[in-house]
Amino acid sequence: MNWLKKLLLLFKRKKEDENPDAEVTEVLPEKKPFFPDENNMILNPDEVEMPYWLANEDALKDEGVIFGLSDTQPDEKLQVISSFFAKISSEFLQKKEELNEKIGELNLQIEKKHLQLENLKQKAEKVLTSEKAEENILRVTVGLILSIGMAAGNYFIIDHALSKGFETKHQFIAWGVFLTGMFNLYGLSSVIHNEDRLTWKKVVEEFGMPLAASLFVLAFTIPYVSPFQSVAYFVFTFLGFLISGKLFLGNLTKIKTEWRNFVFNRNINRDLNKIESDWKEETEQLETEIEKLRIEKWKIIPELNKMESELDRIKADQQAVENIFLSEFNLAKNYKNKLSGNQLKKIMGD
Secondary structure, X not given: OOHHHHHHHHHHHHHHXXXXXXXXXXXXXXXXXXXXXXXOHHHOOOOOOOOHHXXXXXXXXXXXXXXXXXXXXXXXXHHXXXXXXXXXXXXXXXXXXXXXXXXXXXXXXXXXXXXXXXXXXXXXXXXXXXXXXXXXXXXXXXXXXXXXXXXXXXXXXHHHHHOOOOOOOHHHHHHHHHHHHHHHHHOOOOOOOOOOOOOHHHHHXXXXXXXXXXXXXXXXXXXXXXXXXXXXXXXHHHHHHHHHHHHHHHHHHHHHHXXXXXXXXXXXXXXXXXXXXXXXXXXXXXXXXXXXXXXXXHHHHHHHHHHHHHHHHHXXXXXXXXXXXXXXXXXXXXXXXXXXXXXXXXXXXX
């Protein structure tokens, strides 16, 4: 018999002594069993060390009555109850944290795979919407080769013309005249294609050295060939200096741009082929990996829900235990004021 029943029984006997003919009805609070299952793992003393008064509901009620009658505050016991259930829930909390951490890692991997998949789709869309650049690398390359051929032919004509006036070392002299005449090659632009106002300095820079080189060839060919042939040497070498040099320089500049456009178009063609082969296979692989990660995540969620349910059950059990203890504590504290010292000693001594 717990302490509360003893206390109520004492009042019942007191009323019978005062009025033996009166019918006394014992009213006890409705008992709500807290331990429906004796194998309840939450309150299993073999797994978690527990205070003796938490072993069953009657012991818990007795402890509440004793504290209520002894003018002791319930904070200490409530702290013990809280610590006890904290120990029980620690394993579930740790497992919950591990599962949450694992789900977080899976979500991070899924997000990373989604980002790779999105980047791949954007690359494919960019390739499909890209327009090929216009390139004429073949024509420019042929033009560059022809300009080199023109310059080489100009050199051989100069060498042939000077060989009559210089029997020895005419090749070196020819190289000197040729490089001098090609001086206009060093300029950034030609007056032929320049729409800016023409100045005398620009004319001298553009035509001075080629003209001087051609006149040199003319002067040394007149004694040995006819005037018509000398003039032909002069005109050919002069125009060769003007045209071949700028043609070579222009094609050399253009071939860089044309090569860049050629590489750009080649990359587009390569990526177009990848869309239906490599990128398609990579997309399918990423989608498969994402699905596997989702399945792995879904397998963890039921276990996580189970841990959360256990924690909720532990919290509910803790609340129920605290309510039972406080209910018995407050009830005993209220009855205490109606008892004499001898009655209290009798109850506590039983």
